Amino acid sequence: MSNDTVFINNLSTSAIIGKDAWNQASLQPIFISARLNTDFQQASVADDLKHSLNYAVLSRNILELMKINEHKNFQSLHNVAKSISRIMLDPKQGGGEQVEVIVKSTKSEIRADSVEYKLNRTRDALVSQILDEISINGLKILTVIGVFTYEKVQKQYVHIDLSLKVPSKLSISIHQIIDDVVQYVESSNFNTVEALVMKIGQLIIGKHAIDSVGVKVIKPNAIPFTDGVGVSSYMTKDSFKDLQSTQSNFPTFDENSTKNGDHTAYIAFGSNQGNQIKNIREALNYLEEAKIKIISTSSLYISKPMYYKDQPDFFNGVIQVSFKDLSPIDLMTICKEIEYERINSVKKINNGPRSIDLDILLYDDITFNRDDLIIPHKSMLERSFVLQPLCELMSPDVLHPVTAEPFHQHLAQILNSRPDETLQDSLDLLQIIPIPRLELNHEKNPLKFDQLKYKHLTLIMGIMNITPDSFSDGGDNYNMSADVIESTALRLLDEGATILDIGGVSTRPGSIPSSEDEELRRVLPVIKIIRESKNEKLSTCLISIDTYRANVAEECLKAGADIINDISMGLYEPEIFHVIAKYGCPYIMNHTRGTTQTMSSLNNYESNSNEDIVEYMIDPLNPSFNVKNWDSKVTNLINGVSRELGLQIFKAFRSGVRKWQVIIDPGVGFAKNLSQNLIVIKHASYFKRYSMTVNGHSYLTFNGLATLLGPSRKKFLGTLCNEPIARERVISTGATIMACIQQNTDIVRVHDVKEMNKVVKVGDALYKDIYERK
Template sequence: MEPITAHNSLTESTKFNLPTSNEDSDFTQKNNHIAYIAFGSNEGNQTRNINEALDYLETAKINVVSTSSLYISKPMYYKDQPDFFNGVVKVSFKDLSPHDLWKKGKEIEYKHINRAKKFDNGPRSIDLDILLYDDIIFNTNDLIIPHKSMLERSFVLQPLCELLSPDILHPVSAEPFHHHLAQLLAAESNETLQESSNLLQIIPVPRLELDYNRNPLKFDQLKYNQQTLIMGILNITPDSFSDGGDNFNVSAAEIEATASRLIEEGATILDIGGVSTRPGSVAPSEEEELKRVLPVVKTIRESKNEKLSTCLISIDTYRAKVAQECLEAGADIINDISMGLYDPQMFDVVAKYQCPYIMNHTRGTPEIMSTLTNYESNTNEDIIEYIVDPLNPSYKIENCDPQVTNLINGVSRELGLQILKSFTRGVRKWQIILDPGIGFAKNLSQNLSIIKYASNFKKYSIMVNERGEEDVEHFYLSFNGLASLFGPSRKKFLGTICNEPVARDRVISTGAAVMACIQQNTDIVRVHDVKEMKKVVQMGNAIYKNIY
């Protein structure tokens, strides 16, 4: 099925009057319910407060189905307080009325997270507000559903729309939520209420959760006006396609010197790999991989060079045990080229350590992936695909070859299904970084198309319908709000086009590909030649993001 888009026209106003005659006695319970709950925190360890609140929901038999991205917002109404972390969670449960659910939320706020409310709209360790409950309209003295203020708050409506397909209507206005969001985003901010309504998405790094200002993984996925980050490659392998052997069997001092150089040259993240994933490569044992990468993590974290010892460390692995031991040794990010397909325990590790997780699209194994390059349109009636632009509900991809559409949708669909699977294991959306996998089960023309249409990945959304004995469950995932990483560095397709058979010679061609990625709103580029690519990124940021 090709991508579809809602086409309803925008409403002229987001203001409306809710019904006033809905009491608990009017509510007829059914067995299974779906609700959407907004959360916010600006006191204490915000990330921990939010995660603990979600854990308490689970303890109360309120299942966390999925979450939005995590947003940083300026305080609204009372402005003299710290920034908030905001988001929305979709939950499912049985036999709880709206008031029962509301009481559970208040219990979590005040009993478990120890919220101390001093005045309305003031600082709080956690705030849980019911936005929607099934499709009902509910109005009592202490609880109104839909939430009466949601349509005036970007920090509520933007994450909510990540969890609702574009054809879902507001129960009162009868207009799509996505149209309300587009209208809100187009409106000027009321600076008397809020310094700015612009939001930043943040990917929490547990090591930095008490000082999120030190966390560079903050992005604006609407205006794209944040710095493009550089991930420097540090392969500890004898057989990687372009730098195999450079850092293999060398001393800790030499590793530290190389890592320090990459940071000085402009890398924000170091990606340490102990397994070559070039097509046709054969993997070492798990023990050998750990022997290669674990000492490097420790060397970096123990360095007396503060810039190096505090940098973000990513581990390029598809093995859960390697991921776990490296995270415990001080790594921050897991970069999984298998998107969770090679090791069934990987999602459990990512959920347990709450770390950023780069999900790289692939098919098959390195030995056979080059033969798996046929991408077809969706034929599964239980999967619906959408193209969603928060700023423009009527957005369409124009003049795109059907084969390219099949490629973009096919890669996105396979990534999306894995992301949904990860949610069932406890991974949160705000941990995910998308990598469409340049060179992984892609031929030359497909690699070019992946880069040319890179920005469209962030507009992809998918609905999966699972049919049970009594009803159908709907699982929706939007790529809106997700950061993306692209890794074209020194890849074979560059050498083929530019007649550069030696991978190390592909610096300028890599730079051209990196520039195209920046033009397509890529957030992180993974490169070998950090010094040279830093200049490319600086120019790309200046040209396309007005940052210089």
């Protein structure tokens, strides 16, 4: 082949090259360069152009081609380059035997300075084995990158150049490659440019079936008095073949690898059509039928739709699962079967409405790239409705397999950022506790809470004790007639109660419990009277049953109760967990120790001595949050109460209870003395932050859980204020309710609803900027 070259540089013309960054198929300026190999020795000696290739004729032929096809949509730069290569190789049009064509666009991509497609062709060679080259130049992306603290708090620009070797027969979307890289880099954190370069290469090769890629990353602002510093690398598929053995933080997984053994995965779910709770419940049941064990669930969240905004709100959450002998593709196949065959979910448009959506977020700690499945999920880092529930299931030291940054750091970044309103109206999530009776009408479910900003009403639970020995009301409600029961319940609702808490057995310290039959005789008629009332406000209100007995709970739920309020947190009758799981109802788990006869003496709280338990305080908005200046008696009490609640929650999970059913009550007055009751109220917000890891792998956080406190008329208030008669403790109760609101308590359980409603109104105005209550 000759070493002589005739070339054309940046011939300016225009073409329609598919849809641009604005999704328009419009005429774009492009620049065409061509290099043709030839032998012009004879032309040099004879000084006669007929012995060489005429670049003027070739340029004219290119311009004529583009003029003739100015209304044709070439669809891509690749197709333009192919068309030009044909006339460059046509001897009848003055072409040569070998040509290199470069077609460059400077306006079709917003993020990049230019994109180019380069091909080499010869007149007679087959092109099936030829590799062409795509260049993306000056791609500008904002991301968090660097090892210094100040680099972690503010995004900076990186400039990225990409050079991709692609088979000539392969159709590659430059738009999609740019979108994937931008989305990934902007939602990730990196300490080093080297890691960023490698992960971009891994993303492109894994997702787009490209054999090799060159990546160059420049940090223009890293070093003063330079145009920029950075690194570059040329990578092929083989570059990642041994990644698992050389970099434990970034293991890879090939679909041909063995699938045998035990695996753990995290699956996100979402639903915004039909009976959303039923869809979610059935999807989880189908997973269990496929021998996929649900280890734990997040809270349940309501989110605004993303990408396609004109659709109903979603119910979202994440589950942690374990299974044997299933590859990522096997797991995806099961999820798709549940979506499309079991629940008949239909996606008419991408990211549009669906009955159920199951997305694999993580599988063990691998990375996996295939056209139909990418692990870790490529969009998870931009979705608060995925990250927030996911971080409920993993400890703060768990790293993203690709970014090598903690998931909790990613969550904090997205929560502290402003939403892109073109994609989603709001990042804010509402935690919802489903009520089975209201599954098809969740707008009427008041158990919705904003557990980050606390911009929700404090709910009032009104107490109706149907016992002859109640400590506070002396049995006023015992043996009431149906008319009195109805009028009493309605009065509580009119005074401001959202929930009626009906108790048929006394749980005051020192009391002797009535029999199960007697408890049922007391409470079942009350439920029936309320549910059958002709007053809609009464017949549709939320009914809570204050019981620790499994059979009483089940009979009351069958009779129409909505919530079970268990003062024993499942210690007295662990079978109650099976009832809660069976009926899917809200479950208030109240901390206590011992029995009603012994609890008052069991108030010694020690520091954690179990080496298998590691404790944290987690604030989703601030991963570096830590408790300072706590006295040991405060630490021991708050952690001790939380630890004992947490271990019972683990037991509930093993019985099938979902996290979104649980409301925690730290148990004011139960196994606590006066000063301890004050500590619980004063530090109540920390119960929302408590987290624990057991045996190195079982993780639980109270993030996302609603809290209920019931200091009303308790004995410690009488001691403080010299009020021996419980009825007289109204003002002192009001003081504690105000403190509960300041501590972000979601539900307060009170006797004096009318008076406490006024306290709650003022408290919500002071601490939540809420001035009107419905």
